[in-house]
Amino acid sequence: MAPANDSQGATGSQEHLPTPPTGRIPQTKKAFFPLGYKEAAFQWWHSVTPPIAERNVIAHIPYLREAIGSLESTPSADHPGAVQSSARTDPYGPRTWRSMMVPLSGKNRELNEFSVQRDGEEVDDTLVMLHGYGAGLGFFYKNFEPITRNEGWKLYALDMLGMGNSTRPTFHIKSKDPAGKIDEAESWFVDALEEWRKIRKIEKFTLLGHSMGGYLAVSYALKYPGHLNKLILASPVGVPEDPYAANADMPEPQESTFQDEFTVDQEATTRSTGNANSRLSSPGSSGASTPKKRPYPGWLTWLWDANVSPFSIVRLTGPLGPRFVSGWTSRRFNHLPEEERQTLHDYAYSLFRQPGSGEYALPYLLAPGAHARRPVINRIQDVGRQPIPTTPSDETPPTTVAKETGFPIVFMYGENDWMDVAGGLAAEVKVREARERALQTATPEEKARENGGAKVIVVTRAGHHLYLDNPDEFNEYLREELEDTRRQTLKERVEQAKRKATLT
Numbered sequence: 001m002a003p004a005n006d007s008q009g010a011t012g013s014q015e016h017l018p019t020p021p022t023g024r025i026p027q028t029k030k031a032f033f034p035l036g037y038k039e040a041a042f043q044w045w046h047s048v049t050p051p052i053a054e055r056n057v058i059a060h061i062p063y064l065r066e067a068i069g070s071l072e073s074t075p076s077a078d079h080p081g082a083v084q085s086s087a088r089t090d091p092y093g094p095r096t097w098r099s100m101m102v103p104l105s106g107k108n109r110e111l112n113e114f115s116v117q118r119d120g121e122e123v124d125d126t127l128v129m130l131h132g133y134g135a136g137l138g139f140f141y142k143n144f145e146p147i148t149r150n151e152g153w154k155l156y157a158l159d160m161l162g163m164g165n166s167t168r169p170t171f172h173i174k175s176k177d178p179a180g181k182i183d184e185a186e187s188w189f190v191d192a193l194e195e196w197r198k199i200r201k202i203e204k205f206t207l208l209g210h211s212m213g214g215y216l217a218v219s220y221a222l223k224y225p226g227h228l229n230k231l232i233l234a235s236p237v238g239v240p241e242d243p244y245a246a247n248a249d250m251p252e253p254q255e256s257t258f259q260d261e262f263t264v265d266q267e268a269t270t271r272s273t274g275n276a277n278s279r280l281s282s283p284g285s286s287g288a289s290t291p292k293k294r295p296y297p298g299w300l301t302w303l304w305d306a307n308v309s310p311f312s313i314v315r316l317t318g319p320l321g322p323r324f325v326s327g328w329t330s331r332r333f334n335h336l337p338e339e340e341r342q343t344l345h346d347y348a349y350s351l352f353r354q355p356g357s358g359e360y361a362l363p364y365l366l367a368p369g370a371h372a373r374r375p376v377i378n379r380i381q382d383v384g385r386q387p388i389p390t391t392p393s394d395e396t397p398p399t400t401v402a403k404e405t406g407f408p409i410v411f412m413y414g415e416n417d418w419m420d421v422a423g424g425l426a427a428e429v430k431v432r433e434a435r436e437r438a439l440q441t442a443t444p445e446e447k448a449r450e451n452g453g454a455k456v457i458v459v460t461r462a463g464h465h466l467y468l469d470n471p472d473e474f475n476e477y478l479r480e481e482l483e484d485t486r487r488q489t490l491k492e493r494v495e496q497a498k499r500k501a502t503l504t
Contacts, residue, residue: 057141143478
């Protein structure tokens with residue numbers, strides 16, 4: 001296994017970054033694809049490399065400064081050297097960021113990593129952030145600075161294997177049965193995360209996943225127990241078993257659907273509708289009893305099962321790719337300042353045009369309409385309740401020595417989210433019931449360590465991308481969760497010291 005190496009080069013300054021000569025998205029056009037043909041062809045020909053596009057997004061982060069890279073590194077077009085996100089004095093720091101490619105075992109397997117550390121402080125806790133399907137860590141750019149104001153934390157944001165600016169190895173499924181295919185598709189991502197954790201020598205951490213990242217965070221928690229302090233699921237995909245069923249466990253969802261991801265104007269999504277409290281009403285409030293299905297057209301189902309993704313279309317359309325992408329970015333980012341809108345459009349296009357890899361896992365995990373083939377609601381009660389195996393040696397096989405005693409699970413949804421909050425509410429009930437069952441048979445020591453539970457939070461003036469739609473409120477909720485986790489960490493540390501003192 002190769003060691004992690006800094007890929008960002010030596011010293012430099014922000015003004016040395018090349019200005020992206022990309023086509024500008026008009027502010028006044030209301031067309032579904034607002035970028036013109038000439039502008040699209042111009043961007044296709046002159047667009048900056050994906051690492052530069054990511055660094056241009058990072059440049060919008062205030063206060064944070066890049067750590068000085070290795071003096072042996074040589075600046076290049078892709079890695080031009082150190083960049084300061086801001087020349088202003090950091091009132092919450094000092095804090096530095098670093099961007100690296102972390103090699104994993106096997107061929108063409110590296111994870112793109114962005115980290116922020118508070119200089120001169122001991123790291124008590126670690127936060128790891130996972131993006132959604134086809135996205136990248138750069139979309140969290142409005143969260144990195146505020147949430148690293150909390151003392152004692154180090155932040156890592158990762159591009160999942162085969163997505164973002166991580167490497168794009170060939171995706172293969174060998175299994176023939178449906179369950180085996182799902183196992184392989186999940187393991188493609190979570191095995192890479194576990195290998196990264198071992199390289200970074202992180203024993204326990206808090207894991208935050210958005211959308212598909214949330215689904216995979218649950219899969220990680222179940223496959224690799226004993227390493228999480230808290231699980232934060234931001235608008236996770238794949239929670240309900242039947243999102244259009246109406247029964248005692250799963251009320252009828254709002255009208256917002258998967259199609260809204262591509263068609264809804266974000267300025268409308270970030271307006272308050274007074275819907276936040278109503279979305280937290282108790283499950284089972286609907287009086288309907290007959291499941292209602294919303295059929296999808298046959299062509300959509302065929303494309304989905306054939307692994308034809310939106311990113312395939314971007315690549316196939318060549319010079320028209322930026323125009324196709326502008327149909328999504330012009331709506332998704334139109335609530336942001338102009339320069340940020342343009343930077344995120346350039347970044348999104350730089351990701352979408354890269355060779356297909358991790359995106360091909362989607363039809364194995366989700367059915368058309370983003371409905372999970374292995375729903376989270378059927379597994380959530382086992383999260384934090386898994387046996388913890390010992391580390392195997394050459395002489396002895398792994399044996400079970402302990403069992404997890406739960407950890408907090410936080411579901412977060414946007415007020416205008418097309419992902420139905422009812423899934424989170426039903427999951428909250430199942431987690432609470434699992435805790436009650438565990439306490440009935442727990443030993444005194446297990447009862448003392450019991451820390452399971454779940455809650456649902458709704459962020460106002462936000463949709464599916466709540467971390468970007470209303471970052472101020474999202475960041476405030478997240479900082480409260482991190483502070484709560486650190487208090488628990490320090491408490492456990494004191495208790496461990498007391499036990500050691502008693503034994504000696």
